[in-house]
Amino acid sequence: MEKLYCSGTSLKSLKLKGCTVLLNLECVENPKLQSLDITGCSSLLQAVKEPDNHEAGEENAIFTKSNIDQVINRKARLHFPVSCTLTANGAVLYAQSKSVAGCTITAGSVVYTGKALKPIPKVKYNGTALKKGVDFKVVSYKNNKKVGYGTVTIKGMGAYEGEAEGTFKILPKATRIKSVTGGKGKLTAKWTKVPGVAGYQIQISLKKDFSSGLKKMLSGASTTGKTLDELKTKGTYYVRVRAYHKIGKEYFWSAWSATKKVSVK
Numbered sequence: 001m002e003k004l005y006c007s008g009t010s011l012k013s014l015k016l017k018g019c020t021v022l023l024n025l026e027c028v029e030n031p032k033l034q035s036l037d038i039t040g041c042s043s044l045l046q047a048v049k050e051p052d053n054h055e056a057g058e059e060n061a062i063f064t065k066s067n068i069d070q071v072i073n074r075k076a077r078l079h080f081p082v083s084c085t086l087t088a089n090g091a092v093l094y095a096q097s098k099s100v101a102g103c104t105i106t107a108g109s110v111v112y113t114g115k116a117l118k119p120i121p122k123v124k125y126n127g128t129a130l131k132k133g134v135d136f137k138v139v140s141y142k143n144n145k146k147v148g149y150g151t152v153t154i155k156g157m158g159a160y161e162g163e164a165e166g167t168f169k170i171l172p173k174a175t176r177i178k179s180v181t182g183g184k185g186k187l188t189a190k191w192t193k194v195p196g197v198a199g200y201q202i203q204i205s206l207k208k209d210f211s212s213g214l215k216k217m218l219s220g221a222s223t224t225g226k227t228l229d230e231l232k233t234k235g236t237y238y239v240r241v242r243a244y245h246k247i248g249k250e251y252f253w254s255a256w257s258a259t260k261k262v263s264v265k
Helices: 064-074
Strands: 003-005 013-016 027-029 035-037 079-081 082-087 104-106 107-113 122-125 136-142 146-158 162-172 177-183 186-191 199-205 214-219 223-226 237-245 249-252 260-264
Touching: 013 237, 064 136, 104 162, 136 260, 146 237, 186 199, 186 237, 186 260, 199 223
Parallel strands: 013 035, 107 162, 177 260
Antiparallel strands: 003 082, 027 079, 104 122, 136 146, 146 162, 177 186, 186 223, 199 214, 199 237, 237 249, 237 260
């Protein structure tokens, strides 16, 4: 159950969309509330009480959809609940808007393509997921082409208002190992060039899961090969490479390439 608390002192209109049940109302008189919209509601139980029928101490008055339609047509003043509890299945209360500035906005990470990237953000308000097109809309993206952090701006809709920003990571594209050759105490790996990166990291290991072994950083996007010599242990070596970019002190890593293996004598 989602609890929504609303001030009834200055509210002029109330909209309920797709509501199936509205429960537990504490009614107080609100002379400024002049319209009630229940578009898409299948039923509305224990709802608001029309003032000219209201008696002191009377609560949880029951209105059917046709009753409320009549009230709306007459544009009568209605009583409005100070606090209420709504079911979460499609109920939306437009009373006291919530700011999306209080939302958690995440868009994860995407891989560099050279084009503008527009991941759909996940938005939560107090742990409740908001729906795109119902509770918020995306209005803009910026810094969304190069490796680094992109920004997405959302705007509240319906019960939510204001604008807020979230960030997402743009990671380098993965490289592909073209060849690995082994020799006496050494191996040579060659891989494809990745645009827009600062360099690469090569890792070799005698273990398939890379739980131990050697990692070496190589600067320069055009550095697409490396020979590792003085390998004192003979056997089968596993090799993989990934690209990186650095902004300030932070590294942005690509996924590892597919693993290749080679025999070193």
